Amino acid sequence: MRFGMFVPQGWRHDLVGIESSDHWNVMHGLAAYADAPGSGWDTIWVYDHFHTVPTPSHTEATHEAWSLMAAYAASTSRVRIGQMCTCMSYRNPAYLAKVAATVDIVSGGRLEMGIGGGWYEHEWRAYGYGFPPIPERLGRLREGVEIMHQAWTTGQATLDGTYYQVDGAIMQPQPLQHGGIPIWVAGGGEKVTLKIAAKYASYTNFGGTSEEFAHKSDVLRGHCDALGRDFSSITRSTEFRTVIGTDAADVAARLDRIEARVAPYLGSEATARYMGEYRNRSPHTLVGTPAEIVALLDERRELGLGYTVIYNPEAAYDRSGLELFAAEVMPALR
Template identity: 40%
Template sequence: MDMDLHITRFDWAGSPAQIGPGVARLARTAEAVGIKTLSVMDHYFQMEAMAPAEDPMLEGYTTLGFIAGVTERLRMRVLVTGVTYRPPGLLAKIVTTLDVLSGGRAELGLGAAWYEREHKGLGVPFPPVAERFERLEEALQICLQMWGDNDGAFDGRHYQLAETLCRPAPVSSPRPRIMIGGGGERKTLRLVAQYADACNLFGGPDQVSHKLDVLRRHCDALGRDIREIEVTALLSTPDDGTPDQVLRAAEDYAAVGVATVMARAVGNDPAGKLETLFGPAVERMKAIEPKAL
């Protein structure tokens, strides 16, 4: 079993001038303790459910480009990119650039987007949810076409591209891995079954187990092996927890088929917390064998 790290806040770093050094230290620490993949949110305002919208928030792909420059092995993704924020052809080019410059360490996380306030605040169109899911599927198709051998046109309902030219090609072979976030049973998990290399599911082990049953049915309907899809879940542990508590929580997820748990960067010193709470658990976690799906 692996552990990833997800950054949801930047207020711990201090002033704007301190955010860069703070993020660099956190990323280097994550790499040093054995974190596999580091992710950041795709938000322009902080989520109000977590903290005031006015709290500091960084643009995701610029942040990952910076992290790529201060690390050597750490994989990177946005968890997850909102389909509304960037035209899909541009998104494919951005992820390709990150992949090329990082030596093949970029992944694409993609979802239907939801945070209406930041859309309205920054003038980003926010279509109805049904249309956002239609755009999500077209965006996936466009990225796959740009990372394949077909440089021709794409003529969709919402996106029309005269050329899907993407040079240089990604370093990742055969292309950057695709993660789809969310657990919607009718649309999201069907898209996971059809397009994704990984999924990110919310909730405790029982909820994740139910979602995996739904995902399996979608995979069976499409003739796909569910074992081809990496299952990830966010790990909930108290800020004052212990490495043993982290391991027990990870074991509960592994028992339902989760292959990778994601720790959140927590506290006022998340790099220090990585060293004392999550770091000691990472190597022991590799001995945990997830349930076969």
Template identity: 40%
Template structure:
């Protein structure tokens, strides 16, 4: 289903909390907010995903609480929280608290989990991909129910962002529970996933227009940095198939490389005119 042209285009930056110190993360948050980025995201892992596997790394949700105090305008969240790492009632309460600290700027990004080292070193049962998705399906209604029973309740209906593109389970869960769907791939892949998601919405009785479509903006796979396509051109291709939230990631060693963010912000302002 094509996105409503009136839906504003937004830019998110995933500040990957690896290979850096926290003061650098805090400075980057302030810089990106001043530049006009719409959403700041981190991720929910315990070890780096690239580079030195034992390099410096920081935890997700304590960081989000700090961001809630350190920023004023941007929405904040994880891309994405691992459902396996916390009791769903506790996660609901954590999210409600960060929602209040931020005065209503939290997005609950959540997924079923995949990074086996996190599970092994922190004592969680890894299980199977299907089992982890079943747990996510089970826990999302628990989270939403807990929000109705907390005192005080959340300041708003906290948006739920679900990441992942599995067509048999994940996109059904998205159709049932998500405010935002985040996918991965080129425009052709994303367009196909949109069609599958729309079909799931029809099956579960959900208006597909209620789900904002999000995707990562990355250079063409296999190209060197000198050969990369324009980030704006890649974003435009995704925009043309209905994406409206665009994410670019920055790892610790890239925090001063903001040209791609500037390019995307200029493109966003142009399409939103």
């Protein structure tokens, strides 16, 4: 199993209380920690969002994903860099393919391309994208991935699609990575998203309960079989919101500190929703001691999980949770 970590960028109210002038120092410091030889981390990740969650804030930062990609490309040297995931409709796909190729070159060939259909209606409408129905968002995803695939494997792209039209878009220079930048298709939609993944993806990203993960894996296998693709050539990944402590008391104390930090910015109702997933240990979270988290991930590994990406809400304030995960969870699952 391989491992990635999200670097906080404000989206989940994970830079509150820190002066905006200090944000880059905090973010770059965490990237440098992950980049260091022997850190254990394979990738660092950002989200592609413009407004905070669970409530949009008029005062709190959300740093833009592809600006950060370029910055991390230039300021790290070992760790791979990615977004989980870029919203297809926020940027023209030919333009995005060009941006990504440049970032790949700056990084020395370390870029991962996470891509999805998008979902955050508030920011869609606020930024003037409208909010098309799911079939259109997925249609844009399908056409956009085709354009990127062409661009990175042939040096140009042409598509007269329903949503995108490009005519001989030149993609020079090419990404450094042979065969193009690895594509991560995010989402578990069974009829469209996983079919796109079966055709184009090197990685998928979906979660849920163990039963849901196993079911979606079977659906992905079926799409691969229909296309004549080797199912094992696609690595399945899951993102987990993670709070880890040395014992139960440490876990509880960390949860209390997180709640105290975000409550003034979210209000009681949103705070309850925000913390509920952690305190109730939803399928999207890893909350517990190293032994408990190893057991949860080992169950998923038996079902085919090959890549775990964690988001740690303490990271900007306290790196000890990341360090504990790297020291005690990763070695047990490598």
